[in-house]
Amino acid sequence: MTEETKMILDQLKVMNGKIDHLSGDVSELKTDVSGLKSDVAGLKTDVATLKTEVVQLKTDVSELKTDVAGLKQSDKERQKELQSVKEEVGFVKDEVLSMKQELQFTKEDVRFVKDEAQSMKQELQSTKEDVSFVKLMLDSTQRSHHCRRSFRSEPKIARCFENQRRR
Secondary structure, eight states: OOHHHHHHHHHHHHHHHHHHHHHHHHHHHHHHHHHHHHHHHHHHHHHHHHHHHHHHHHHHHHHHHHHHHHHHHHHHHHHHHHHHHHHHHHHHHHHHHHHHHHHHHHHHHHHHHHHHHHHHHHHHHHHHHHHHHHHHHHHHHHHHTOOHHHHHHSHHHHHHHHHHHHO
8 A cells, every 4th residue: 555545545534534523514404404494494383373363353343333333433422421411410400490489489479379378367357256246246135135227336246237339
C-alpha cells in the first residue's frame, strides 16, 4: 500500500466520518421534518376549527344584530307606549283635579243644604211649638169659652193663624 493509498484511505475514513455525521444530521432533520409535518397537520386542523368558529361567530353576530334591531324597534314601541301612558296620566291628573274641585263645590253645597235643613228643622220645631201652643190655647179656650177676639189677641196664636192662611 502506498502512501497515496493510505492518504486516500485516511481521507475516505474522514469522509466516512463526515458522512456518518451528516447521516445523523439528516436522520435528525427527518425526525424534525416528521414532527413539523405532524405540527402542520395539527395546525391545519386548528385552522379548520377556527374557520368553523369564525363562521359560527359571524352567524351569531348576524343573529345578535337582528336581535338588537328587534330590541330597538321594541324599545321605540315601548317609548311610544310610555309617552301615551304619560299623556293619559296627565289627563287623569287633570280629571282628578277637576273632580276635587267639583267635590269641594259639592261639599260646600252639602254644608249649605245641611245648614238649610237645620234652619228648617228649627223652623219646623218652632212651628210645632206654635201648633202645640195653639192646640193648648184652643183647648183652654173651648173650656173657658173665651171669645174669639181675645183668642186672636195672643201674639203667638195670631202668628200661627197668619202662617195657616199663607199656606
